[in-house]
Amino acid sequence: MEKDKISFGHDFLKMLGRTRLRPGGGLMTDWLLNQVQIDKDMHVLEVACNRGDNLIRIYTKYKCEIIGIDNDPVIVEQAKENIKILDLDKEIEVKNMDALKLDFEDETFDLIINEAMLTMLPNEEKAKTLKNYHRALKKGGYLLTHDVAVENESEDVRRQLSRFTNMNVYPLTVENWNRLLIENSFRPFSQRTGRMILLDRDTIIKDEGPIGAANFYKNAYAEGNRDRFTKMLERSQNTKISYIVLASKKEN
Numbered sequence: 672m673e674k675d676k677i678s679f680g681h682d683f684l685k686m687l688g689r690t691r692l693r694p695g696g697g698l699m700t701d702w703l704l705n706q707v708q709i710d711k712d713m714h715v716l717e718v719a720c721n722r723g724d725n726l727i728r729i730y731t732k733y734k735c736e737i738i739g740i741d742n743d744p745v746i747v748e749q750a751k752e753n754i755k756i757l758d759l760d761k762e763i764e765v766k767n768m769d770a771l772k773l774d775f776e777d778e779t780f781d782l783i784i785n786e787a788m789l790t791m792l793p794n795e796e797k798a799k800t801l802k803n804y805h806r807a808l809k810k811g812g813y814l815l816t817h818d819v820a821v822e823n824e825s826e827d828v829r830r831q832l833s834r835f836t837n838m839n840v841y842p843l844t845v846e847n848w849n850r851l852l853i854e855n856s857f858r859p860f861s862q863r864t865g866r867m868i869l870l871d872r873d874t875i876i877k878d879e880g881p882i883g884a885a886n887f888y889k890n891a892y893a894e895g896n897r898d899r900f901t902k903m904l905e906r907s908q909n910t911k912i913s914y915i916v917l918a919s920k921k922e923n
Contacts, residue, residue, distance in 0.1 A: 709729070790841060858922050
């Protein structure tokens with residue numbers, strides 16, 4: 672099969688049943704959200720919201736005003752369908768929008784959540800996206816970032832991660848993630864890093880629940896999926912790829 676006809680790594684994992692597609696798993700998403708006092712009066716934006724899993728979790732817990740955007744129109748329709756099934760379509764809005772062309776008024780949001788997306792952008796586009804976030808955040812607003820961190824930014828490391836995701840990616844070191852935020856007028860105030868645990872068994876059980884995890888592995892080792900999943904698992908175990916979660920504040 673030609674490479675351009677193979678689904679992206681995250682799409683493959685979604686097809687198998689993985690819902691919390693984050694380098695540090697749902698555990699680190701939850702930690703990140705706890706770095707900010709979210710309440711019902713906050714206006715929240717999630718960028719790259721995917722099928723709406725995080726939007727639904729956040730609204731259900733905090734009852735805040737929340738909007739999700741994604742640049743994939745098919746994914747946006749799936750998110751809207753999921754939200755409507757739960758009768759939350761009046762509470763949660765989803766739009767087809769690119770973070771590089773963020774179409775919101777200045778100082779609209781108290782909080783922007785951005786997970787597992789900036790790595791997909793070349794560095795100049797990372798900076799442009801962060802400038803858009805800064806513009807759209809209110810004074811003193813927060814940015815929560817969850818992404819991939821590497822020990823070095825060599826071409827070999829970039830190729831390894833690109834093979835894992837089946838798309839071009841541009842990961843940064845922990846130091847350069849912090850530098851990128853600071854250079855674009857954000858002040859990091861809390862962070863954690865560790866080994867990437869997206870395909871860690873215990874993490875999958877925590878994220879998906881026992882039955883969801885069992886279904887995931889059943890699909891993963893089914894004929895037709897086994898070879899690709901095994902290769903992804905081996906690559907994740909043999910590469911020095913980490914997660915990073917960063918809470919930062921808009922510098923006025």
